[in-house]
Amino acid sequence: AQSVTQLGSHVSVSEGALVLLRCNYSSSVPPYLFWYVQYPNQGLQLLLKYTSAATLVKGINGFEAEFKKSETSFHLTKPSAHMSDAAEYFCAAQTGANNLFFGTGTRLTVIP
Amino acid sequence: ETGVTQSPTHLIKTRGQQVTLRCSSQSGHNTVSWYQQALGQGPQFIFQYYREEENGRGNFPPRFSGLQFPNYSSELNVNALELDDSALYLCASSVGGALSWAFNNEQFFGPGTRLTVL
Numbered sequence: 001a002q003s004v005t006q007l008g009s010h011v012s013v014s015e016g017a018l019v020l021l022r023c024n025y026s027s028s029v030p031p032y033l034f035w036y037v038q039y040p041n042q043g044l045q046l047l048l049k050y051t052s053a054a055t056l057v058k059g060i061n062g063f064e065a066e067f068k069k070s071e072t073s074f075h076l077t078k079p080s081a082h083m084s085d086a087a088e089y090f091c092a093a094q095t096g097a098n099n100l101f102f103g104t105g106t107r108l109t110v111i112p
Numbered sequence: 113e114t115g116v117t118q119s120p121t122h123l124i125k126t127r128g129q130q131v132t133l134r135c136s137s138q139s140g141h142n143t144v145s146w147y148q149q150a151l152g153q154g155p156q157f158i159f160q161y162y163r164e165e166e167n168g169r170g171n172f173p174p175r176f177s178g179l180q181f182p183n184y185s186s187e188l189n190v191n192a193l194e195l196d197d198s199a200l201y202l203c204a205s206s207v208g209g210a211l212s213w214a215f216n217n218e219q220f221f222g223p224g225t226r227l228t229v230l
Binding site for chain 1: 116145147153157202218219222223224
C-alpha cells in the first residue's frame with residue numbers, strides 16, 4: 001500500500017526565514033513524488049516533481065525538494081519565505097497506476 | 113493552450129438529490145482523473161477515465177459514476193447525495209497510455225467545483 005505523511009498540519013515562519021515542510025512516503029517501489037500548492041478557493045498548482053532523474057529538484061517560486069530514499073522523505077524547502085507563499089501545500093506520490101496519493105496538507109503562515 | 117476547466121464553480125444541493133459535474137481536459141490530454149477534497153483534507157482519488165473507459169477507481173461507492181466523451185471531456189455524477197459529499201471536487205487531465213511515462217504522469221488540475229449538500 002502506498003501512503004504519504006505530512007508532518008505538521010500548520011507551519012508558521014517569519015518573512016525571510018527558511019521554509020521547511022516535511023513529507024514522508026511509504027511505498028515498496030520508489031514513486032514519482034510531487035509537491036502542489038493550493039491558494040484559497042483555487043485548484044492545485046504543481047510546484048515541483050521528482051521523477052528519478054535527480055535527487056535535488058528545483059521548482060517554481062524558489063522552492064526545492066530533496067528525495068532521500070534511505071529516509072523515504074521528500075521535504076520541501078525555500079531559503080527565504082515571502083508573504084505570497086502563505087498557502088496550503090500538499091505532497092503526493094504516484095507509482096504504476098496513474099492516480100495520486102495525497103498527504104493531508106500543511107498550511108503555511110508567513111508572519112510579517 | 114487552454115487549461116483544465118470545470119463547471120459549475122459552486123453548487124448547492126439537498127440530501128438525496130443527484131448532481132453532475134463537468135470537466136474539460138487540457139488540449140492534447142486523453143486522461144481525466146477526479147478527486148474529492150473534503151474541508152481540511154488532502155484530495156482523495158475517485159476514479160480515472162482513459163479513452164472513455166474507467167481506468168482505476170478509489171474507495172468510493174457506486175453512486176459515484178463518471179463518463180468520458182470522445183473529446184476527452186468528462187462528467188462526474190453523484191446519486192443519492194449525502195451530507196458527507198460536501199467537498200471540493202477536482203478534475204485533473206494528463207497524457208495516459210504508452211506516452212504517460214514520457215510526460216512523467218503529470219496531472220494538471222482545474223480550479224474545482226465546490227459542492228455543498230444541505
